Amino acid sequence: MTASVQHRHPPCIEFWFDFGSNYSYLSAMRIEELAGAAGVSVAWKPFLLGVIYRELGWKEPPFVTQVEKGRYAWRDTQRQARKYGIAFKLPSVFPRIALLPSRVAILGAQQPWQAAFCKNVMQQNWVLDQDINEAEQVLAALAGLVEDPARTLEQAQSDANKLKLREQTQLAREKGIFGAPTFFAGDEMFWGDDRLEDALRWFATPPAT
């Protein structure tokens, strides 16, 4: 096992997430403040977790297949949200398809509006219980963040950008990602919202085997 960390300036944590993932939601609402306090920048990495699940041979999300675990996960998410002071409403649809907002999110890579857009979409799903895969919601989530939301949405639907999301999802698979959220501190992978703090701390941890 290697524990090397690429020391960039500043260090950058990769945040791999899916808009339909409840624990990704918790991380999306927490990561900027925590990373800022740790002097770490954040690279938001949207991907399609459903594609990964299928490639792993899982027909549905584990929370759907494993009924007992799924029931518990909702209670746990509610408790965690309360602990963190984050709004949370059990959505009427799970998991929500998030192809359209994911395309927009990947178009926004390294754009100043990306993080705010992603958090808007997360709140649509996890607080407002809205269908995030509809243009209406995506436009609302872009409002005030880009000059021309309709144009941004159009760009997100270009073949080149669609390919970008497919490639990013494939990269997630190659990196060994099997769930969301997943964080990378250099080469070190951390899975789950409850490892966010550990992932940020990793940059300051001396290498060990």
Next chain:
Amino acid sequence: MTASVQHRHPPCIEFWFDFGSNYSYLSAMRIEELAGAAGVSVAWKPFLLGVIYRELGWKEPPFVTQVEKGRYAWRDTQRQARKYGIAFKLPSVFPRIALLPSRVAILGAQQPWQAAFCKNVMQQNWVLDQDINEAEQVLAALAGLVEDPARTLEQAQSDANKLKLREQTQLAREKGIFGAPTFFAGDEMFWGDDRLEDALRWFATPPAT
């Protein structure tokens, strides 16, 4: 969702664990100090997680079935152990059958030696890489804790005590347990070593829906 907590004097956290579970190991080595600091007593509840998995229709532990997740879980356990200052060595057999020590552990319910015995067995599995289902190891884990280890082992093998373990495992199933460790703070269930602190905090949390 109910959030009622039974306020006993002192409050008592139920710690449901399996000796073959890596995250149960971490909790076993942490719970006494944390619970003590929180003014909470600990009820150690050994059960057979493999029986639960079979009843849930899972042929193997999730970490075995889901290769990617399993590989990650070892790295995660290693990191968590290091964070907590707990020794950890990847065992050569996983999951280890733990029928014999579990019978002894349940015989020790409410006995002063139970916790120390359980921690001894955990260390045999997760530090010394020993076969914990052998009488030799069970006797070693009892040494110095009970007057006559051989007699204790014999009592553990009585029909009445065997039944006790089966009943406790069935109770785990009825309580909705699907993994280990699982904690109960009153009626509130918490799954996973990383929820231990939350479970202890629950006793001081005002009820909410």
